[in-house]
Amino acid sequence: MSADRGEDTSEERGASKGVTTVRVVGTGLIGSSIGLALSGKGIRVLLSDPSPTAQALARDLGAGAIDDGEEPDVVFVAAPPDVAAPVVADELGRWPRAVVADVASVKQRIADDVRELVGSEHLRRYVGSHPMAGRERSGAVAAQVDLFEGRTWVVCPQPESEAGAVAVIQDLAARTGAAVVTMPADEHDAAVAVVSHLPQVAASLVAAQLREVPDDAIALAGPGIRDVTRIAASDPMLWTQILAGNAAAVAPVLRRVADQLVAVVESIDALAVADPPAGGSRGAVAHLIADGQLGHARIPGKHGAAPATYATVIVPIPDEPGAFARLFNDVGDAGINLEDLRMEHGVGAPVGLVELSVLPGVVDRLRDVLEHKGWSVHE
Ligand SMILES: NC(=O)c1ccc[n+]([C@@H]2O[C@H](COP(=O)([O-])OP(=O)(O)OC[C@H]3O[C@@H](n4cnc5c(N)ncnc54)[C@H](O)[C@@H]3O)[C@@H](O)[C@H]2O)c1
Numbered sequence: 013m014s015a016d017r018g019e020d021t022s023e024e025r026g027a028s029k030g031v032t033t034v035r036v037v038g039t040g041l042i043g044s045s046i047g048l049a050l051s052g053k054g055i056r057v058l059l060s061d062p063s064p065t066a067q068a069l070a071r072d073l074g075a076g077a078i079d080d081g082e083e084p085d086v087v088f089v090a091a092p093p094d095v096a097a098p099v100v101a102d103e104l105g106r107w108p109r110a111v112v113a114d115v116a117s118v119k120q121r122i123a124d125d126v127r128e129l130v131g132s133e134h135l136r137r138y139v140g141s142h143p144m145a146g147r148e149r150s151g152a153v154a155a156q157v158d159l160f161e162g163r164t165w166v167v168c169p170q171p172e173s174e175a176g177a178v179a180v181i182q183d184l185a186a187r188t189g190a191a192v193v194t195m196p197a198d199e200h201d202a203a204v205a206v207v208s209h210l211p212q213v214a215a216s217l218v219a220a221q222l223r224e225v226p227d228d229a230i231a232l233a234g235p236g237i238r239d240v241t242r243i244a245a246s247d248p249m250l251w252t253q254i255l256a257g258n259a260a261a262v263a264p265v266l267r268r269v270a271d272q273l274v275a276v277v278e279s280i281d282a283l284a285v286a287d288p289p290a291g292g293s294r295g296a297v298a299h300l301i302a303d304g305q306l307g308h309a310r311i312p313g314k315h316g317a318a319p320a321t322y323a324t325v326i327v328p329i330p331d332e333p334g335a336f337a338r339l340f341n342d343v344g345d346a347g348i349n350l351e352d353l354r355m356e357h358g359v360g361a362p363v364g365l366v367e368l369s370v371l372p373g374v375v376d377r378l379r380d381v382l383e384h385k386g387w388s389v390h391e
């Protein structure tokens with residue numbers, strides 16, 4: 013088996029060359045995005061979902077064909093985490109030659125449940141995996157062909173997983189454009205507790221504070237609150253399952269944050285009085301922000317590359333058809349690669365603010381080109 017950690021290389025690819033048919037079970041956001049990505053690579057994708065509407069919608073959006081009972085080479089189970097294990101077990105039983113993978117956000121508990129359901133010997137063809145890509149929206153309608161492009165896709169082999177089965181899933185994940193990382197399931201769960209599950213809890217807590225805020229205060233919302241709360245729009249049912257499935261790893265992370273939050277409150281309390289005593293409270297607050305800077309600087313860039321600091325320019329665009337296309341054409345004509353893009357809608361104004369991120373070396377040229385084309389450009 014290939015439980016070695018590390019990034020897949022192109023030399024290792026090719027393991028899925030013999031794969032012609034992939035069955036996707038659960039045709040929501042992730043299942044349909046897999047279907048779109050693999051269909052685009054010439055693979056025959058068969059779609060199955062207990063909801064006939066979800067299944068038909070995925071088909072209509074181009075994610076594949078409705079499953080007709082044809083034997084698949086590979087099955088991706090993209091069902092909710094609380095049913096992933098029994099669905100994997102069913103698929104292993106139904107297709108005795110297929111490699112069966114799941115894509116659920118937690119890995120160890122699902123693998124343990126599958127082992128209990130089918131027995132260790134049948135785990136040879138099972139490979140746990142988790143694309144670190146997603147959206148705060150659910151269902152096929154939110155699926156995207158390039159959802160996995162440049163994102164990490166974690167493959168978590170079990171001790172029983174056959175090397176060939178692991179290689180097939182690594183290879184298919186790579187064919188969606190993802191950067192494949194292989195690691196044990198328990199390490200995956202500890203990692204996502206910090207990099208995925210904590211952010212969801214934090215975003216939901218911050219956004220929940222806005223429920224009672226008067227309209228006049230909400231109207232002041234700028235990019236800060238939007239950045240911190242985007243994922244607060246996520247599906248409560250899915251996230252209850254994810255947090256329950258990884259509770260043992262998430263609880264200590266939340267406890268550490270809670271302890272640090274209590275210390276921050278004490279420092280801020282000390283500073284709230286008219287003439288704060290010199291007791292180190294300012295230092296504690298400064299450390300909080302500085303530590304955050306250090307953590308933020310460690311977040312990898314595209315394709316898992318070293319953290320990249322991009323330069324940004326902000327361009328107001330009119331809220332009218334074709335404005336976006338014109339802006340992109342002007343950037344493209346200048347041969348400048350956009351590294352990232354964000355859009356803010358001005359409150360009460362018929363303009364949007366587009367933030368373009370580029371490598372620092374080309375930002376001056378971008379500014380010149382856009383000004384020359386008549387755009388007004390802000391830092
Ligand atoms: N949403 C994300 O950002 C994200 C990212 C990576 C991985 N995941 C994982 O992918 C899986 C699917 O999440 P999603 O966001 O696509 O959810 P979704 O709600 O968009 O889709 C889930 C689909 O599964 C179907 N389903 C329900 N019960 C089923 C069953 N018993 N058998 C087969 N299908 C069933 C539903 O009808 C629905 O179409 C989850 O396990 C989730 O943890 C989600």
Ligand SMILES: O=C(O)C(=O)C[C@]1(C(=O)O)C=C[C@@H](O)C=C1
Nearest residue numbers: 117143144145146147148208243
């Ligand atoms: O971008 C988002 O909407 C996500 O939150 C995606 C995200 C994450 O990055 O934490 C959330 C949960 C999934 O298991 C994988 C990816």
